[in-house]
Amino acid sequence: MRLAGKTAVITGGAGNIGLTTAQRFLAEGARVLLIDRGEQRIAAALGALGGANAHALDADVTDAGDVARYVAEAQRLFGAVDIFFNNAGIAGAVAPLVDHPDAAFDSVMAVNVRGVFLGLKHMLPVLRDGASVICTSSVAGLRGSAGMAGYVASKHAVVGLMRVAAIEAAPRKIRVNTIHPGPVEGDMMRELEAGMAPTDPKAAQAAIAQRMRLGRYVERREIADLVTFLASDESRMITGTTMVIDAGMAG
Numbered sequence: 120m121r122l123a124g125k126t127a128v129i130t131g132g133a134g135n136i137g138l139t140t141a142q143r144f145l146a147e148g149a150r151v152l153l154i155d156r157g158e159q160r161i162a163a164a165l166g167a168l169g170g171a172n173a174h175a176l177d178a179d180v181t182d183a184g185d186v187a188r189y190v191a192e193a194q195r196l197f198g199a200v201d202i203f204f205n206n207a208g209i210a211g212a213v214a215p216l217v218d219h220p221d222a223a224f225d226s227v228m229a230v231n232v233r234g235v236f237l238g239l240k241h242m243l244p245v246l247r248d249g250a251s252v253i254c255t256s257s258v259a260g261l262r263g264s265a266g267m268a269g270y271v272a273s274k275h276a277v278v279g280l281m282r283v284a285a286i287e288a289a290p291r292k293i294r295v296n297t298i299h300p301g302p303v304e305g306d307m308m309r310e311l312e313a314g315m316a317p318t319d320p321k322a323a324q325a326a327i328a329q330r331m332r333l334g335r336y337v338e339r340r341e342i343a344d345l346v347t348f349l350a351s352d353e354s355r356m357i358t359g360t361t362m363v364i365d366a367g368m369a370g
């Protein structure tokens with residue numbers, strides 16, 4: 120098992136990518152603490168995982184008090200943390216810059232940037248030396264995309280935070296990297312397709328898939344493969360880098 124005896128905290132852990140990755144981490148021998156919002160969502164996620172090695176906490180990643188609380192819970196459960204998957208995120212509005220709603224911009228920045236910042240700030244002190252941090256950016260963190268000002272800005276900012284953390288944590292041999300998924304099968308893409316083509320979301324899906332050179336959306340388990348590699352010792356010399364997993368969309 121590639122993560123035997125390791126401890127992991129996953130934000131957005133009840134979501135598509137977070138939950139699938141949690142399942143993989145458990146199968147590889149890790150203990151996991153999921154962070155997400157909403158009692159029911161948390162209960163459903165824990166139910167899906169099962170077993171004594173899975174834990175979950177209802178916390179809002181944008182709230183400094185909640186972040187301190189989830190870090191304290193990780194410390195109580197595990198002592199020290201080996202893997203931090205800083206992954207919670209929202210899509211925000213789909214609208215041209217001139218019409219982009221201020222409130223949607225603010226909320227996407229709060230979750231995707233402040234949430235990632237607070238996670239790094241509070242979690243770094245309780246990470247074990249040699250730990251691995253993986254922050255979820257997007258292909259939208261490396262290039263522009265019409266209609267997605269808030270999301271694109273937020274995902275570029277995640278790269279900046281990762282680069283600072285990778286430098287500051289290196290003396291403790293803690294590695295920090297970003298992953299950059301292209302469209303992943305699941306609810307977030309359904310929401311974006313509906314925002315892009317409200318009358319015909321299937322047409323938006325087909326148009327996006329056509330831009331992916333390998334011909335289809337990425338599957339969650341394929342994101343979990345990459346995150347598990349970054350979480351494991353197999354990637355021990357990889358830090359400060361941007362790992363793209365987009366079926367060739369951005370290349």
Ligand SMILES: NC(=O)c1ccc[n+]([C@@H]2O[C@H](COP(=O)([O-])OP(=O)(O)OC[C@H]3O[C@@H](n4cnc5c(N)ncnc54)[C@H](O)[C@@H]3O)[C@@H](O)[C@H]2O)c1
Pocket residue numbers: 130131132133134135136137154155156178179180181206207208209210230234255256257258299300301302303304305306307308
């Ligand atoms: N799905 C895609 O196509 C895609 C592509 C590139 C990047 N990403 C990124 O991957 C990450 C995971 O997305 P996903 O596809 O699993 O979506 P998802 O909506 O299934 O999961 C996101 C999770 O984050 C949680 N969350 C949102 N705001 C929160 C908050 N304030 N506090 C705590 N939890 C909160 C949600 O409840 C949800 O469970 C996100 O950062 C997203 O931007 C997704």
